Amino acid sequence: MSVLVFIDHSEGHVKKASLEALSYGAALAGQLVTEDLAALGRYGVKKIHQLAQESLNHLDAQVYARVIAETAVATGANVLVFSNNLSGKAVAPRVAVRLKAGLVSGAVALPDVSNGFVVKKNVFSGKAFANISLNSPIKIVSLNPNSYAAKAGEGQAEVTALNIQAGAPKVKVVSATQASGQVALTEAEIVVSGGRGLKGPENWGMIEELARLLGAATACSRPVADAHWRPHNEHVGQTGIAIAPNLYIAIGISGAIQHLAGVNRSKVIAVINKDPEAPFFKAADYGIVGDAFEVVPKLIQAVKKLKGIA
Amino acid sequence: MKILVCISKTPDTTAKIAFTQNNTKFATDGVQWIINPYDEWYALVRAIELKEKDASTVLHLITVGAADAEPIIRKALALGGDEAIRVNADSHDSFYIASQIAAIAKDGGYDLIFTGKETIDYNGSSIGGMVAELLDLPYISLATKFDLEGTTATVVREIEGGEETDSVNLPLVVSCQKGVAEQRIPNMKGIMGARTKPLKVVEPAAAEPLTNVVSFELPPAKAGVKLVSADNPEELIRLLHEEAKAF
Numbered sequence: 001m002s003v004l005v006f007i008d009h010s011e012g013h014v015k016k017a018s019l020e021a022l023s024y025g026a027a028l029a030g031q032l033v034t035e036d037l038a039a040l041g042r043y044g045v046k047k048i049h050q051l052a053q054e055s056l057n058h059l060d061a062q063v064y065a066r067v068i069a070e071t072a073v074a075t076g077a078n079v080l081v082f083s084n085n086l087s088g089k090a091v092a093p094r095v096a097v098r099l100k101a102g103l104v105s106g107a108v109a110l111p112d113v114s115n116g117f118v119v120k121k122n123v124f125s126g127k128a129f130a131n132i133s134l135n136s137p138i139k140i141v142s143l144n145p146n147s148y149a150a151k152a153g154e155g156q157a158e159v160t161a162l163n164i165q166a167g168a169p170k171v172k173v174v175s176a177t178q179a180s181g182q183v184a185l186t187e188a189e190i191v192v193s194g195g196r197g198l199k200g201p202e203n204w205g206m207i208e209e210l211a212r213l214l215g216a217a218t219a220c221s222r223p224v225a226d227a228h229w230r231p232h233n234e235h236v237g238q239t240g241i242a243i244a245p246n247l248y249i250a251i252g253i254s255g256a257i258q259h260l261a262g263v264n265r266s267k268v269i270a271v272i273n274k275d276p277e278a279p280f281f282k283a284a285d286y287g288i289v290g291d292a293f294e295v296v297p298k299l300i301q302a303v304k305k306l307k308g309i310a
Numbered sequence: 311m312k313i314l315v316c317i318s319k320t321p322d323t324t325a326k327i328a329f330t331q332n333n334t335k336f337a338t339d340g341v342q343w344i345i346n347p348y349d350e351w352y353a354l355v356r357a358i359e360l361k362e363k364d365a366s367t368v369l370h371l372i373t374v375g376a377a378d379a380e381p382i383i384r385k386a387l388a389l390g391g392d393e394a395i396r397v398n399a400d401s402h403d404s405f406y407i408a409s410q411i412a413a414i415a416k417d418g419g420y421d422l423i424f425t426g427k428e429t430i431d432y433n434g435s436s437i438g439g440m441v442a443e444l445l446d447l448p449y450i451s452l453a454t455k456f457d458l459e460g461t462t463a464t465v466v467r468e469i470e471g472g473e474e475t476d477s478v479n480l481p482l483v484v485s486c487q488k489g490v491a492e493q494r495i496p497n498m499k500g501i502m503g504a505r506t507k508p509l510k511v512v513e514p515a516a517a518e519p520l521t522n523v524v525s526f527e528l529p530p531a532k533a534g535v536k537l538v539s540a541d542n543p544e545e546l547i548r549l550l551h552e553e554a555k556a557f
Contacts, residue, residue, distance in 0.1 A: 010470060059469065061439060061449045084435075086470050090451040093439030096405065102520035103404060105434050118524055125430050127327040129527045136520040170448040171478040174464070178472035190557055214557055225488075232454075232488045233468065238323050238430055239347050240488075247556035258323045264529060268554045270546060271535070281535045286549055290540025302547035 003028050004077035005045070006068055008059075008087040011178065016187045017083035019043055019150035021143050025081040027110055028141075043152060049075070051162040058176065059087050060169035065094030067166050072099060072138065084142040085186060092142045102134035105142040108265075125238040125261040145186045146244040146265075185234065188217035190247045191266070193236060195221040197252020197273060197292055201229035206296045207251060213303045219243070221253045237262035252292045255280025272296065311367040313357045314420040315391070316411055316441075318346040318401075319375055319382040320431045329526040336431075336526070345382050348426025350389070351493040352486035356456055357424055358390035359491060368392055370418070374401050374410045380509065387504035388496035394509045402519035404432075408440030409517035415445060421461070421480040427452055427487040435485070442483035450476055454489030 005025040008018045026044020049071050055063055068091065072080055080095065082088035084106050096103035104119040108129065112118045116133050119141055123130045134140075185191065192211040194204060204218075211218045218234060225235035236243050238258040248266035252273060253259060260283050263269070271284040274291050281287050288295055321327075322342040330337045345354075354371070361367040371386050371394040373379050383394045397410040415423060423442075428435040435451075442449030454473065455466035461480045466473055468487070496504075538546045550556045 008470065015470060058474065061451060062442070065443065086452060086468055089435040090439065090449070093404070093408075093436035094443040094449065096436070096520075097408070097440050097443035100520070103434075103436060104521065105404075105436055121433075123432055123526070124321070124327045125433060127529075128329075129529070131524040131527070132521050133524050134521050171450065171476045174475040174477050176469065176472065176474040184471050235488070242433075247550060247554070261323075268550065268556045269532075270550060281537075283532055284535045285532065285554065286538065286546055287535045288538050288540050288543060288546055290543075295540055295543045298543040299547060302544040305544075306547060306551060 002075060002077045003079045003081060004068075004072050004075060005081045006083075006088070006091065007048070008083055008085060015083065015085065015087075016150065017085045017143075017145040019152075020145065020148045021081050021083040023151045024110065024141075024143050024148045025079075027148075028079060028081070043150065044155075045157040048157050048159045049162045050159055051164055051166065053166045055166045055168050058169070058173040059090060060171050061090040061094050062171075063166050063169045064091045065098060067162070067164055069095050069098035070164050071162060078138060080138070080140045082140065082142040084144050088142045092140055096140050099138045099140070100136060101138040101140045102136040103140040103142065104132045104134060107141045107143045108147040110148070111141065122242070122265070126242050126264050127261050144244065146189075183215065183217040185217045185219055185236070185241055186243060188243070188245050190214045190216035190249070191219050191236070191243055191245045192216045192249045192251070193219035193221070193253060193263075194224065194230075194251050195253030196223045197254075198224075203293070204230065206300065210249070210296060210300050210303065213300065213307065216247075216249075217245075221259050250280055250284075251296060253280060254278045255283060311360070311364060311422070312418070312420045313360065313367060313369050313422045313424065314411075314415055314418060315349070315354050315357045315369070315371050315386075316423070316425040316437060317349050317354070317371050317373045317383060317386050317394075318426070318429045319343050319373065319379045320346045320429050323347070323430065327528070329528075333525045333527060334523070343378075343382055345386050346426050346429045346431075348428060348430075348487060350386065350426075352488065352490040353424035353426050354386055354389055354391070355491035355494050356486060357422075358494075360422075360458060361390065370395060370420075372397070372411055372414055374399055374407045374514075376400060383509060384504050385496070387507045387509070388500040389494055390500070391507070393507055396509060396511050397514050398511050399514035403521045404434045404436040404440060405521075406517050406519040408437050408444060410514055411437065411441050412444035413515035413517075414512070415441065421482075422463075423447075423481075423483045425483070425485045427485050438483050438485035445481075445483070447481050447483050448478050449483045449485075450478065451485050453484050453486050456484060456486070456490050
């Protein structure tokens with residue numbers, strides 16, 4: 001069994017979601033061929049196929065899919081692993097068609113290979129899981145970020161240059177901007193989120209400060225994004241982004257079913273709301289019934305004290 | 311200009327998610343069905359706006375599903391569009407659905423194919439990319455802005471950690487998300503007009519699904535919330551740090 005993992009990177013850094021995909025791929029290879037485990041590299045990788053060409057400087061789904069599919073065929077890969085981040089969503093479906101490979105996008109666990117190849121994925125926007133059987137000779141798993149821990153150890157992977165002509169993209173990139181200095185929401189270990197209970201965009205200073213102290217990303221509920229208090233790309237929930245951080249702190253969010261759908265894969269949920277009947281408390285691990293404007297400044301002080309910066 | 315918008319039928323966002331037949335089927339009793347929000351709010355509305363700007367634009371809608379998808383496609387026609395096509399087949403998996411859409415689009419002469427960024431039930435985010443590959447067309451995923459000048463599209467799309475502005479010639483496949491358009495409510499004229507718009511039913515093209523659902527499961531229930539007094543928020547930080555080891 002040979003597993004090929006697509007490594008997504010920008011500005012010289014490999015995405016955390018890709019490290020997870022690498023560890024997932026290595027574990028999968030180990031699950032299937034145990035004798036190869038010793039040779040796996042730091043994230044369990046044996047060999048990296050590299051192609052550096054100008055036409056690959058921007059992620060063009062059509063060009064990337066061609067290169068990855070050709071590599072898969074040339075290396076005899078049976079399973080391809082992508083991170084189901086924005087890059088994976090652009091490329092993996094095209095690769096699936098080229099290879100006539102079954103695709104599970106949004107996988108949350110290693111496949112069960114005891115009887116076929118069955119992968120658990122998120123469905124109904126986080127409200128349920130489905131176990132999907134992949135029935136094609138080549139299989140593609142697109143792994144949800146924060147679903148499988150990246151495991152770093154010792155080892156070195158062999159890097160070989162690919163001999164493929166990537167070809168020219170049909171899409172011309174006019175400009176690209178990277179938001180700097182912020183923690184990407186889907187990759188964040190901790191997310192601090194605010195809702196309508198904060199009354200207005202001018203009150204987000206304490207949310208941002210708490211997030212900064214915790215190394216967290218900031219998020220918001222749909223009404224907040226719809227009112228343009230916060231940018232749309234911070235909207236988490238069923239029709240926004242689905243996230244699965246270690247810790248989700250919800251401040252002034254009632255916890256409508258659509259919001260819960262986007263955050264209920266968080267490992268720990270803490271809710272601060274002045275309404276004891278807020279449905280969010282039923283989905284939370286920890287909670288404070290209280291006024292955010294009184295509670296959050298005290299949380300900030302407590303974190304400062306804990307981190308020795310008070 | 312000829313545009314095809316892909317429409318999917320999904321349970322309402324407030325629908326209770328439960329399963330029957332030994333957790334192999336979604337329990338549809340009492341479920342309200344809606345147009346997949348991303349298909350409706352963004353893909354369809356932007357296509358309608360393009361038609362409003364250029365009246366010669368022909369706008370077709372397509373769905374893959376059984377006859378029970380027809381109320382949804384009529385609802386979409388009430389918002390806008392000239393005619394709808396229903397491929398009379400179960401929506402087995404992404405590859406099967408994409409193959410049906412590509413089979414219709416191949417001979418349809420469409421300049422633009424719009425999808426929503428994902429469905430809110432299967433969350434695959436795959437149909438647009440697959441249709442593009444089947445038709446060998448460029449694909450712009452997760453567009454937040456779409457403009458057209460002649461036969462050149464300028465599209466802003468979300469990329470990892472930022473955004474990118476692309477310029478690309480038609481024909482083209484685009485998946486649409488928030489920002490591309492604003493949700494609309496159908497008016498009475500639209501609803502009346504939709505009744506008489508053509509809804510063509512076609513039989514599916516030959517295609518094999520590559521995956522199937524073995525079973526569904528619900529997430530484990532939470533153990534219950536541990537409440538901390540509002541007079542002592544420091545205790546919450548201590549619990550998150552020491553007990554939950556969340557940071």
